[in-house]
Amino acid sequence: MTINELQLALPEIFVLSMACVVLLADLFISDERRGLTHLLAVLTLVFATILTLRVMLPPGEVLYAFSGTFIRDRFGDVLKVFSYIILAGVFVYAKHYLRQFNLFKGEFYTLSLFALLGIMVMISAGNMITIYLGLELLALSTYALVALDRDSRFGSEAAMKYFILGSLASGLLLYGMSLIYGATGSLDLATISAALGDGMGDSMLLTFGLVFVVIGIAFKLGAVPFHMWVPDVYHGAPLAITLFISSVPKLAGLALAIRLLDNGLIGLHGDWQGMLVVLAALSLVLGNVIAIAQTNIKRMLAYSTISHMGFMLMGILAGTPEGYAAAMFYAIAYAITSAGAFAVVIMMSIDGREADQIDDYKGLARRNPWQAFLMLMMLFSLAGIPVFIGFFAKWQVIAAALQAGFVGLSVLAVLAAVAGAFYYLRIVKLMYFDEPDQEAPVSAPVDFRAVLTINGVAVLALGVFSGGLISLCVSAFV
């Protein structure tokens, strides 16, 4: 281990230290001054961004540290920077919610920062063990976050479900990894890739290993048929946590898939492509169709997540740099848009009741015209209507799937998008075409409204000027 290696992992080391600092400092901060903890957590993200950008690598360059277990490349750097930015937004949104629901505790920030650390480790993993470590750190922190409101029956139930199913999935993933280790003799992704390239390893063993690995990935992404936890956890968790789960961890899911399937198992592309096609097709159809039947907006957005993960898989399954870039753009676009949509749900949750029924949005355009308009943009973006970012994400993954020769899947995807448009339109209809039950505008703190505005405008601006972000994603896979 050299100083140089430590420097490469400086952002991770910094976030780890700060998570501990926040944990300790919060002990000495009284309830009235809890805002300091919030400030400290946000500052952590700001400095992590600076530390990451300080050694932003040029396209194509990869640096290894700690005997290849840690990778520093452009793909990882871009994903990490977006994780920081989106998490900072999540912190601001969450603060408003946590205050309203008497959950404004330091643990939220500590656990979120540890989850972020897990995400960063996964993003930079060069070894199956590193991946597993990051994954468990993220998962354990998230289980605890879901149960943050310990007096809520739904929260505890969701946490328990999530924990049991998550452990099962981690176990399957680990089992798959061990099989692959057995076949190739290594846990190092680069070595595995080389071994597969040489035709090494028992193909039966490898295929079994691959199946379990793909199941693990599918579970983390929430792809059908491993999606059962998504609606229940989204529904049961406090809104601020649902907001978190629906945004940043999707970037981690993408990294998990690309590190394992591309960096490690690209030699088995022919095998895992077929599996991802099935997962994508099922997610697209089931997610969109079941979402139509939901009257609870948290569950509706949960099924919408499932369908979006189907779209993201369409990019990954192509197995080409263009496909990965499209999937990366999709994950970033989805995380930004989803955070904004849940933020509006948080804004509407007042008087100790979460605004999780879609009827709560009746006439929002009359009560809060600006926030309703921002929500409108998020919803049209999720539906994939130009000129919002969601459209540019969708057409890229469709292009990637078409390039890989999957015309049928592409047609299915656009049909699913049309079906999906219906339930997004229904919210727009409630907001704009129906009369409100009460006239008084919903209020929210200044910082909340400012971040929501930035978020909504980003959904539009990153669509109109999508060239920059697309180039950035493409440059991550040179």
Place this chain on the structure above:
Amino acid sequence: MSEWPLLSLLVWLPIAAAVGLAVLGPRQPGLVRPMALITTLVTFVLSLLLWSGFDAGTAAMQFEERLVWIAAFDIHYHLGIDGLSLPLILLTTLIGVLIVIGGWQISDRPHLYLAAFLLLQGLMTGMFAALDALLFYVFFEAMLVPMFLIIGIWGGPNRIYATIKFFLFTFFGSVFMLIALIWLYLQGGSFAILDLHQQAIDLNAQIWIFLAFLIAFAVKIPMWPVHTWLPDAHVEAPTGGSVVLAAVMLKIGGYGLVRFSLPIVPDAAAALDWLVIGLSLVAIAYIGFVALAQSDMKKLIAYSSISHMGFVTLGLFLAFAIVRNTGEVTGAGLGISGAMVQMISHGFISGAMFLAVGVLYDRVHSREISSYGGVANTMPWFAMFAVLFFMANAGLPGTSGFVGEFMVILAAFHANFWFAFVAATTLLLGAAYSLWLVKRVFYGEVGNSAVAALKDLTGREWTLMVTLAVLVLGVGIWPFPLLHMMEASVQNLVEHIVLTKVE
């Protein structure tokens, strides 16, 4: 003048004004309407500058603007016009002015109403001027959003059903076009429409692409049997929404056919022209009968629109049969020119008819034909204009409605006698439903006390009626400027589509 980015101004000025209206509207309610009117007038004048600087002698793209938009996929912000898009842009900017004048009395959030229309106008202009397929698609789809809101917020009692149906139908149609465009890009490496025109494609692929385009544009036009969203949308939309739908949005489908379907996949278009011609004839004849049976004025005009748009699709696809029959290219442009004239003329006439119904609706709040009778007694001036527009709709010589229909029927004779025969039934049917409506609404005894209390046109309504009447008669009597504008482009198109692209 030529160094000004005129097209970009035409696209972005209304959009910028829309943002301005939406933001400033609540604070300065008095300025909303004048500001919208000034914006549309300025854009209209700019579009006239475009016309004056337009060289009708060439089929090449003019007023081109080209900037890199998405470098990774070689997508450009590329605008330009030729003789096929210029008339439609002029129509769009003109209708924009009329809509603002016509929407003067809207009282529910007028700033948002006008902002939505300005946004829509900018997007439609951008779509007609786009020379990059993805840019076209972005404008094509984005315009669903303001229209969805216009019908949904300011529409009639059943507006929610109508607007969701409108949105989903159009969205459903257009996604197939997106797949086709991406497929073309993956094959040829370019989204530039002019590159796509030159791209060689084998016949099998052409057929699939043709069908994908056809679904997208057939829903927009709309062609039978995917027309069912139109009567709903028209009936429920506010007057301005109906006008812009009928006058401009339906033309997008026709424009898409001449810009995409015919030149990109000419062999498939030639192979499947029977399909489009068949559907067009069904629309012309069958929908004509359906229109006859309507008791709601807006529904009647909506069905009449579908029937008249059948002429557009018929005219566009006659070229192949003519070339097959005569072996000559020279006469084949007649149908396409006729279709283009029909689009413009239908824009004037349908817009005028919806405004006329709006005039009555504002006073009596009923669209039922049976609620009226003898309107000519109380509103003689209005009746004069309305009768003119309905006559034009029936294809009376001397009005613009005659020119396009006559050209298309003439072209149909070159192709096949029976095509012409069926198409010509519209002269009968169109006259029947138009004149019957006129008889029931305007003539006879005063029907009831509401009609007896009617006041004749206000100054604002006079402006609308006179403008449209002048245009309807102008194009009818002297169509030369319109035909001249598009002549070179139509000829170029015909010469292009008879060449095979199969290698």
